[in-house]
Amino acid sequence: MTSRSALWHDLEHGSYEADLPVWRELAVRANGAVVDLGAGTGRVAADLAARGHDVVALDTNPDLLAVLAQRAPSVLTVCADARSFSLERSFPLVIAPMQLAHIVGGHDSRVAMLQRVHAHLVAGGKFAAALTDTREAFVDRGDPFPLPDMLERDGWMFSSQPISLRDENGTAVLERHRQAVSPTGEIEEEMAQVALDVFSTEQFEAEARSAGLEPVERLEIPETSDHIGSTVVICQR
Numbered sequence: 375m376t377s378r379s380a381l382w383h384d385l386e387h388g389s390y391e392a393d394l395p396v397w398r399e400l401a402v403r404a405n406g407a408v409v410d411l412g413a414g415t416g417r418v419a420a421d422l423a424a425r426g427h428d429v430v431a432l433d434t435n436p437d438l439l440a441v442l443a444q445r446a447p448s449v450l451t452v453c454a455d456a457r458s459f460s461l462e463r464s465f466p467l468v469i470a471p472m473q474l475a476h477i478v479g480g481h482d483s484r485v486a487m488l489q490r491v492h493a494h495l496v497a498g499g500k501f502a503a504a505l506t507d508t509r510e511a512f513v514d515r516g517d518p519f520p521l522p523d524m525l526e527r528d529g530w531m532f533s534s535q536p537i538s539l540r541d542e543n544g545t546a547v548l549e550r551h552r553q554a555v556s557p558t559g560e561i562e563e564e565m566a567q568v569a570l571d572v573f574s575t576e577q578f579e580a581e582a583r584s585a586g587l588e589p590v591e592r593l594e595i596p597e598t599s600d601h602i603g604s605t606v607v608i609c610q611r
Contacts, residue, residue: 416442488585529557
């Protein structure tokens with residue numbers, strides 16, 4: 375069976391497609407190799423590779439990259455941290471989909487990532503990062519949390535239900551209830567949390583400038599029934 379970390383990653387992130395048109399457009403514009411930071415099991419990297427793009431996928435979790443390598447053999451996978459990676463080549467495009475910019479850490483960690491991105495871009499190359507206005511997540515719209523994500527693998531049923539979102543000293547903490555039911559009915563349960571650093575688009579653009587990257591464009595990803603919208607900030611070396 376696929377590792378549990380890869381299963382949960384697929385379950386909680388794999389079905390999201392609202393941002394794919396943006397990454398496809400940027401890859402076509404770049405007309406060259408693309409680095410996907412925080413690639414996971416390949417939601418974006420495999421999609422771009424299937425469209426003929428040369429993709430390098432970077433993640434800190436080797437189990438996730440192993441699944442990606444099986445799904446998209448043409449993708450070069452690299453187990454490394456976005457804040458300290460070294461690929462010894464330059465690229466026309468580096469991307470950071472979903473909430474990567476919010477989970478690498480605070481200001482210093484984001485700047486470290488931006489500095490490594492700068493070091494890996496060709497002159498005129500672009501970096502595109504998806505930013506979520508996590509403050510919007512705390513706005514009470516009167517809506518309940520979405521239905522649980524569900525997935526079946528090898529006779530096991532997996533479900534993941536968001537149950538709370540709270541502010542902890544400027545960090546948005548999302549809590550999920552995870553459940554796995556075996557083919558014979560045994561139930562395994564756990565609670566999982568992800569902490570999202572809260573910052574504005576303008577703050578991120580200022581951090582990018584401090585790392586030698588100039589913000590040049592913003593693209594909007596619309597809200598869906600399960601996800602709040604996001605802004606893709608595009609910076610140029």
